[in-house]
Each structure stands twice: as C-alpha cells, then as structure tokens.
Amino acid sequence: MSKRHSEKYKIDRRLGENIWGRPKSPVNRREYGPGQHGQRRRGKLSDFGLQLRAKQKLKGYYGNLTEKSFKRVYNEATRLKGDTGELLIGLLEQRLDALVYRAKFVPTVFAARQFVNHGHVLVNGKRVNIPSYRLQVGDVIEIREKSKQIAMVLEATQLAERDVPDYVDVDHSKMTASLTRIPTLSDVPYPVQMEPNLVVEFYSR
Structure with missing residues (x-):
C-alpha cells in the first residue's frame, strides 16, 4: 500500500482548485496557495508548467497516485488503440x-x-x-x-x-x-476541468 504523504486538502490548495468539489475544501475560502508566500500573484505558466499541472491534478484526483502507478496506467493507455488521453481516463475509471x-x-x-x-x-x-x-x-x-x-x-x-x-x-x-x-472524458463528472491531452504531451516530451 502506498502512503499518502500530504493531506488531501493541501493538494487542493497547492493546485488552487477544489478538485473533488467538496464543500469543506479550503479553496472555497482561500483561493491562494498554502504557505508564507501563497498569496503572491501566480505568474503565467509555461507549456511545461501547464502540462505538469494537468498531470498533478489528474494524479491528485484519484487519491494522489504515486508517479510509478500513474505512469504505469499511462503506458498501458499508449499500448491500446485509440486516443491516449481518453483511454487514460477510461483506465483510471476502471x-x-x-x-x-x-x-x-x-x-x-x-x-x-x-x-x-x-x-x-x-x-x-x-x-x-x-x-x-x-x-x-x-x-x-x-x-x-x-x-x-x-x-x-x-x-x-x-x-x-x-x-x-x-x-x-x-x-x-x-x-x-x-x-x-468504459467512460470517456465527457462522461466523467469531474468538478474541475481535466486535460488528459496535456498529460499525454507531458509524457511525450
């Protein structure tokens, strides 16, 4: 069993989004990030930053999966025929x-x-x-x-x-x-926008 090292709501605050749509999420009260410098204005993210953020958001949503576990699911999606992003979502929902x-x-x-x-x-x-x-x-x-x-x-x-x-x-x-x-991206009731296409771009670099 992999251990979750961070509190689930810290994931919310780090990403600046209520990724599970929970009423108790601190993002509902404080949209800025945690820590001493959390209120500093966020700079514009690079393409890499956007891709990394999309990956962190999807990993976090499914219980903050380890990188090893998440990469294994991604690799499985690449081996199947079809849109890799859609297949990734389907495998996670399975x-x-x-x-x-x-x-x-x-x-x-x-x-x-x-x-x-x-x-x-x-x-x-x-x-x-x-x-x-x-x-x-x-x-x-x-x-x-x-x-x-x-x-x-x-x-x-x-x-x-x-x-x-x-x-x-x-x-x-x-x-x-x-x-x-097996659901597609549009079928899954994510409270926030998920971008598996950016996850594919991240791993395809």
Whole structure:
C-alpha cells in the first residue's frame, strides 16, 4: 500500500482548485496557495508548467497516485488503440477504488482506497483488497455483508453533493454496483476541468 504523504486538502490548495468539489475544501475560502508566500500573484505558466499541472491534478484526483502507478496506467493507455488521453481516463475509471467512490459507498476517493485495502469489497463474489485492481465491464462489486452497516458507508450513500454517473449501475439497497461501459472524458463528472491531452504531451516530451 502506498502512503499518502500530504493531506488531501493541501493538494487542493497547492493546485488552487477544489478538485473533488467538496464543500469543506479550503479553496472555497482561500483561493491562494498554502504557505508564507501563497498569496503572491501566480505568474503565467509555461507549456511545461501547464502540462505538469494537468498531470498533478489528474494524479491528485484519484487519491494522489504515486508517479510509478500513474505512469504505469499511462503506458498501458499508449499500448491500446485509440486516443491516449481518453483511454487514460477510461483506465483510471476502471480502478476498483474509483468505482467504489463513484458508487457512493464512501465519501472520498481516499476513503475508497482504504476501504478496499481493509478487505470490505467483493468483486464477482471474491474478496479483492487491491485498490488498483482493474475492473471489466459487467464485473459486479459488492460490500461484504458485515461491512454494510459501517456508518461511513450509510452516510456516503445519502450524500447530496455528487451523483452516481450513468456508466455505473448501483443498487444501494443491496450495496452492489457494476461498470456498464468504459467512460470517456465527457462522461466523467469531474468538478474541475481535466486535460488528459496535456498529460499525454507531458509524457511525450
């Protein structure tokens, strides 16, 4: 399990955007960056800076993935036929922790990673504790019976701040969900603009 070294809201403030759309994000109150010099006016970013920022934003959104993990997904996207940026988004959305988050079984993507790590999730009836496990269309995930009454799970399903996207079929009464199709960038309900094309440009340098 990779350790997250920075608080999730520090990621928000460093990027200057509320990347998960959370009401508690400090960016809602302070749009400048953290630290002593955070209020200094931001200079215009170079092309490299824009590409790096796009990569950091996408990595951060999926639980602040390590560079090694993120690059592995990118390399997989380059091996497939089609638009690399769109394929990158599709592969990230196929992660088990991403689907647990999309199905509103947990409140945050960080909680989703921990929830999977602790063995609370079944995939097609078998326990899987690897957050990066890649789901296929039609795979059914289910919350383990003894985990269905966890307060965090019950509260998350009632969250009004985000909706379940149409490429996820979820039944909160049974605590099951499945991926009905691989989404494209326009399908994914990102609260902020994601630019996978700039991520591709970053790695293509």
